[in-house]
Amino acid sequence: MSSAVLRGTQMRGPCLPARAPAPRLLGRTRLVVKANAAKDPNAPIQSNPLGSLSSQGNVVAPLPRSEAARKYFRTVYDFPQWQTHRSQFRLVKRLFTIPQSHVIQNALPSISWVGFVSLFVAGYMYGYDQGMLPEGFPAISPNGSCSAFISNTSVALSLLLVFRTNSSYGRWDEARKMWGGLLNRSRDIMRQGATCFPDDQVEAKKALARWTVAFARALRIHFQPEVTIESELKNILTPAELEMLARSQHRPVRAIHAISQIIQSVPMSSIHQQQMSLNLTFFHDVLGGCERLLRAPIPVSYTRHTARFLFAWLTLLPFALYGTCGVGVIPVCTGIAAVLCGIEEIGVQCEEPFGILPLDVICNRIQADVMATLKDDADTKIILAEAGLISLAPSAAAAIAAANGNGAPATNGNGNGNGAANGNGNGVAVVQQQPNNTIVPSAAAAQPSPQKTLQVSISPR
Incomplete structure (x- = not known):
């Protein structure tokens, strides 16, 4: 798919429309919504001022690994799987499957960055303590400023992540209920047709x-x-x-x-026709509700602020913890990054529910x-x-x-x-x-x- 996107906006799949910046008008930025991918990948994308989804634009296209892995989140449980889900050994089993976790794999770049910063801080301070650095190099830890920042903003970061995850789960739950209602209404309209025809x-x-x-x-x-x-x-x-x-x-x-x-x-009688038309109205409601979830994400200002805050917080964490953990700051900070980045990744995955x-x-x-x-x-x-x-x-x-x-x-x-x-x-x-x-x-x-x-x-x- 070839299209320009807004700065800081990442496409989450081939069915999402691309967004391109438009000229400023009266001091405000006007967004011109682009249509979906054309059948020809090299064909220019036509402007779509109404912002409506088109079935013609949703074409089968190669996906990056992180997007292709979303289908593995599509779990349907039966009785044996629920028994496994309630197993008393579930914690031990889940611990040994961390390397296969798609959440961890998707968050691996951010986790690797925190691990690299931790390694740099530990190596720098070890060389400083051993006198291996030239004179004039400052000690970067223990750093009281970083410690104060981490301790005073931990609650704010927790609230941001909780709200992010809850909002994303609400969107996933709404989509799940709409498709469950579609299943029931499909059964009902066929029952009405078999009975009333x-x-x-x-x-x-x-x-x-x-x-x-x-x-x-x-x-x-x-x-x-x-x-x-x-x-x-x-x-x-x-x-x-x-x-x-x-x-x-x-x-x-x-x-x-x-x-x-x-x-x-x-x-047939007009009453029966009206009753069957109510199911068609519900079909339209499901279609419109799903399009609303796809086209209207959680406000991007909130999402971006949470991501920036989390990235800055994790980057400063090794500077605050080296005085307490020493070289152990590497596994400690990497583990904390895996937990927090995993929570943020879960929120991102649930925000657009149709892929999972x-x-x-x-x-x-x-x-x-x-x-x-x-x-x-x-x-x-x-x-x-x-x-x-x-x-x-x-x-x-x-x-x-x-x-x-x-x-x-x-x-x-x-x-x-x-x-x-x-x-x-x-x-x-x-x-x-x-x-x-x-x-x-x-x-x-x-x-x-x-x-x-x-x-x-x-x-x-």
């Missing part, structure tokens, strides 16, 4: 399932551009649908619009549950019809049987005259791709059948 609208139910999964995976790629949309959805969407989604400027929004078109194409959340696992769960609901709906209706608990119109029974690959289920009610089915519902929603790239039903499929009925009767027990 007429039984002969089998193709509409399948289209709803496909596009619900497509939205979740498009949203994941929008914030984790590690894979392509084609590889994620080639087994989910039809070729025409996949081509339409791939060339969309904002793929999650296009997927939501497709779901909305499918809901509107099915003849297991979004692919959530998408897999959404796909499995949505497809299971679609299959279970047909199986359940067949079982209930055979048990005489519900009655299906002949055309609906044939559509369900054809979709399920089984013979026609029983449709004669429950034997007591209360569940007789009538009508021959013949409206099947056929989703077509129109020239304007919208998902709409065909004209024939949009006509509701005046005779289509589904009567439910419960036999007394």
